[in-house]
Amino acid sequence: MSHAAPDPAASRIDADPAPLLHGGIVAAAQLRALGIGHLFTLTGGHLSPLFDGCARTGIRLVDFRHEQAAAHAADAMARLTRQVQVSAATAGPGVVGAAVAVANAWAAGSPLMLLAGRNPGATEGMGALQEAPQLDMLKPVTRMTATPGDLWRLPELLAEAAATAMVPRPAPVALDLPFDLLMGRMPADALSFAQGRGQSHAPAADPDAVAKTAALLRAARTPLLLAGSGVYWAGVEEALDRFVRETGCPVFANGAARGILPPDHPQMHNAARARALPAADLIIAVGIDFDFRLNYGRAPLIDPDCVIVHVDADPARLGRNRGAVMGVTASPRHFLTALAQAFEADGHRVPAAWPEQLAARDARAARARQDRLDGDGPIDHARFAAEAARFVTPDTVTIGDGGDVIAETAGAIPVGRPGHWMDPGPFGCLGIGLPFAIAARLARPACPVLAVQGDGAFGFNAMEIDSAVRAKTGFVVLIGNDGAWGEMRNFHDDIFGDANLDGQFLSRATRYDRLAEALGGHGERVERAAGIAPALARAARAAEAGVPAVVEVMLDPAARRPAGAVSGKAIAAAFGGGDPDAFKS
Structure with a gap:
């Protein structure tokens, strides 16, 4: 067949x-x-x-x-x-x-x-x-x-x-x-694409909680609102602005919330926080963590008798370290919108003397920063920070990466937009500066990007200058070089003295500016204060052309910044029976 x-x-x-x-x-x-x-x-x-x-x-x-x-x-x-x-x-x-x-x-x-x-x-x-x-x-x-x-x-x-x-x-x-x-x-x-579970949201604020918070605010003489990173993630810019304009309540921001209101907003404060918190009789803490940055919510930074209202989308965060008179599980945006509405009918303003006092302190701090721009002597951390602050614009995305350099700079730089200040966060991880800058250039190509770093922090991921060159991402890196792990050197010295500071120093002979040039970027070293602004201007032009630019500023090696959140002297005294010199030989 x-x-x-x-x-x-x-x-x-x-x-x-x-x-x-x-x-x-x-x-x-x-x-x-x-x-x-x-x-x-x-x-x-x-x-x-x-x-x-x-x-x-x-x-x-x-x-x-x-x-x-x-x-x-x-x-x-x-x-x-x-x-x-x-x-x-x-x-x-x-x-x-x-x-x-x-x-x-x-x-x-x-x-x-x-x-x-x-x-x-x-x-x-x-x-x-x-x-x-x-x-x-x-x-x-x-x-x-x-x-x-x-x-x-x-x-x-x-x-x-x-x-x-x-x-x-x-x-x-x-x-x-x-x-x-x-x-x-x-x-x-x-193949079918999954849409996931969607992004569920925290509930709207309970009306009773809003009413009780409003009553507490009406009775307070020195209230303030602390806005933390949870506020930034919730996108509360409009709701927060509406609330503070209705009430005149002062606002302080930390973490990712910096820039949530513009720096010239009449209710936004910055420099006076260390003095304002101990004097507050009511703190409305929204999306905030009472961690080491706020002394765990304890004295002397926050008075034990201060009334705390803690609002967060995550109930596990409420009352952590510092108990609250009221813990509210709610979307920060919904809560603040409802709280603003509570005052629209009959109105309420925080006693005027309180925000006026805070504004006066902010003005004095601003004048002091301006005064640091005079003269051309050795460059300390304050002068370095003042020059960085003068360089940024409201559109600049600024990244802080380091110890003493960032502790000084963070308070000096005005943050013009939400998300325009980034630092490691409470983990304190060094080396984020260059990777964050590359991402910032990709995410916001129309915005200038400035990474402010210590010399130690820069070294963690210095080779990423090469990555920035290959990705054609231009930004400015401002390095404060004191030839040391400055914050840790001071910490160790304060506890154990200066007889043995092994491991605390780096070399001032290392040329980070030349490293940038060798990797295809722009680099300059500055040794006098008057040279910082012109060098930053040249670096900005290089960044606009898509080239990462490093300005290395040589800090006075004898300059010491006063200890902030981590004080070696305080720790020595705490473990030494009150004697800050107990561990010095």
């Missing part, structure tokens, strides 16, 4: 399945559907499928010289956009390198998503290259960790992680991506 020959073309059409997508494309496509436009990373074989997926879906790879820097940059992008942003680290040492940045984001409350490359699941426990218990290490500093069991679950888990990172207050999340999962394939027509 004879048979007709088959038609090769027809059989190929009938047999061809839908195009197959590997796991890297599936992951990237889902990230793109979630609004992710950048992936901050450092190359590694475990991540190659993801890189291919990003190229195919239009996600820009921004590559760094260290995984810690890449994850710092994703953290910064998340803070600037108030949305989840993503970093990817290759297996083992890559994830461990990124873990410092994840911990920093955890302490700061930033929705960083870390995608961790991993050995194939088939070789788990066999000693594969770079195999490590990655998620176990990350669990204490993330809200969610997960490993997709198969490719079909990957989009759903990515969406779930993105939603989980945002509520009730932002926090990091991490997903392991085994290599065999990323290399697996699925038909394109079987």
Whole structure:
């Protein structure tokens, strides 16, 4: 019996399945559907499928010289956009390198998503290259960790992680991506993008809580509102402005809330906080953490009899370290809107003498900063900070990275917009300056970017100047060089004396300006105060051309900034029976 020959073309059409997508494309496509436009990373074989997926879906790879820097940059992008942003680290040492940045984001409350490359699941426990218990290490500093069991679950888990990172207050999340999962394939027509659980929000404020807070404010003589990072993430700019204009209540901001109201706002104060807090009889603390920055809510910074109303989207934060007369679980935006409405009908103004007193203190501090711009002698921290403050504009995104240099500069620089001041946060991680600056340039390309760093902090991720050059991201780096780990040198000296200061010094001969030039950036060293402003102007022109520019200012090595939150003398006295010299030989 004879048979007709088959038609090769027809059989190929009938047999061809839908195009197959590997796991890297599936992951990237889902990230793109979630609004992710950048992936901050450092190359590694475990991540190659993801890189291919990003190229195919239009996600820009921004590559760094260290995984810690890449994850710092994703953290910064998340803070600037108030949305989840993503970093990817290759297996083992890559994830461990990124873990410092994840911990920093955890302490700061930033929705960083870390995608961790991993050995194939088939070789788990066999000693594969770079195999490590990655998620176990990350669990204490993330809200969610997960490993997709198969490719079909990957989009759903990515969406779930993105939603989980945002509520009730932002926090990091991490997903392991085994290599065999990323290399697996699925038909394109079987892929559906997951929308996640959506971003749930904290409830509106209970009307009774709003009414009681309003009553407390009417009775107070020296009230103030403390706005913390939770206020920034809730987007309360309009609600806060409405409340303070109705009542005249003074506002102080810390953390990510700096810039939540413009610096010239009549109710916004800065320089007087250390004197205002002890005198306050009512503090409405919104999205604030009573951590070391506020002396844990205790005396002498805050009077034990001060009435505290603590408002936060996360009930676990209420009353932590400092008990509150009333703890309110609510969206800060909804709470402040309702509180403003409570005063619209019959009105109320804080007694005028109180905000006038605070405004006078702010004016004196501003005059003192201006006075520091005179003369051309040795440069101390105050003069350095004053020059930085004169350089910034309301549009400048300023990043603080260091010890003494930042402690002085943070209070001097006016922050013109929400999200226009960034620092490590309460974890105190050094080295964020350059990665944050790269992310800031990408997130806000129309805004000038200034990273203010100590010489020690700059050294942590100095090679990222190379990354900035390759990414064509121009910004200005202002380094205060005192040839030491200044804050820690003073701390050690205050407790144990100056007989043994091993490990506290760096070399003033190191030329950070020339390092910048060698890596393709612009660099200058300044040794006289009068040279700072012209050097910054030249650096700004280089940054506008897409070149990272370093201005290294040589600080007076004999200058010492008075201790702030961490005082060696106070600690020596506390452990030495009241004697600040008890540990000195």
